[in-house]
Amino acid sequence: MNTFRKAHSEKSREHMIELLNQHVTDLTDLFIQTKLAHWNVRGSNFIAYHEFFDELAGHLPELIDSLAEQAGSLGGTAGKPVQFIPSETRLPAWELHNTKDIAVLEALTESWATAANNIREAVDISADEDPNTSDLFTEVSRALDKDLWFLESHLTDGISN
Template identity: 55%
Template structure:
C-alpha cells in the first residue's frame, strides 16, 4: 500500500513515489546548503566583508525559496514533505562547513564549490523528473537550477580576472 495521499494528478504511483523521494532529498540538501551559506554570512572576515556578507545572505534567501517550492511539490504529489534535521545529517552529500575558516577569499571559494555541487545535482534531477513523466517537477528543478547558476555567477565573478 502506498504511503502517498490520493490525488487527481494522473501520474502513476511509482513515479510519484520516486519524485517525492527525490524532491525531499533535495529539500534536505538545500537545508544543509542554506545553513552553510548562513555560516559563511556570519563568519566571513577580511577586506571584502560587507560585499560577501550581503551577497551570502541574498543567496541564502534564494535557497530557502527553492527549498520551500520543492517541499510543496512533494506535498502536491501526495507525499510527506521535507526531512528532519537528523535525517538530513545522515543523508547529505555536502561536506561539513569549515566553521573556523573566516578569510574572505577562502570562504567564497568553499561556497563556490558547494553551490556548484548542488547545482550539478539539480541539473541531473531535471532529466530524472522528465523521464518519470513529470514536466512540472522538471520545470521546477529547471527554475531552481537556473537561479542557483545565477547565484554561482555572482560568486564566481569575484574570483575571475
C-alpha cells in the first residue's frame, strides 16, 4: 500500500485521482488543439506559427504523462478514453474553420490560458489534501505559464500599459 493511502482518507485519494484525470483530459484536448493549429494555420506568418505550434504541442505529452502517472501512483486509473474528451474538457471548442494566422493564435492562446488557469486552481485545491500532487500541479503550471507567455507575446504590439 502506498504512503498516500495510509496517510489520507479514501475520499481524499479519490478526489486527487479525479482532479488529476480532469487535467489529463484538459491537457490532452490542449495537445489536440495545438496540433490542429499547427496543421491548419495559414497566412503570411505560416512557417513561424507552424513551427511554433509544433514546439508547443511537443511540451504537452510529458506534462500529461506526469499527471496520469500521479493518478496511477495514488492507486487510480489514469486518463480517459478519447471518446470522453469532448464531454469532459473544460477548454473552449476548437473551430476548424479558423485558419487565418491571427485567429488561430487568438484561439490557441485562449485555450492555453484556460488550461493554465485551471491548473493554478488545482494547486490550491490539492494543497491541503496532498502536497505532492499540489507540487506537481505547480510544476505543470510553470510550464504552461511559460508557453502561454510566448503565445500572448505574439498578440501584443510592444507598447506597455
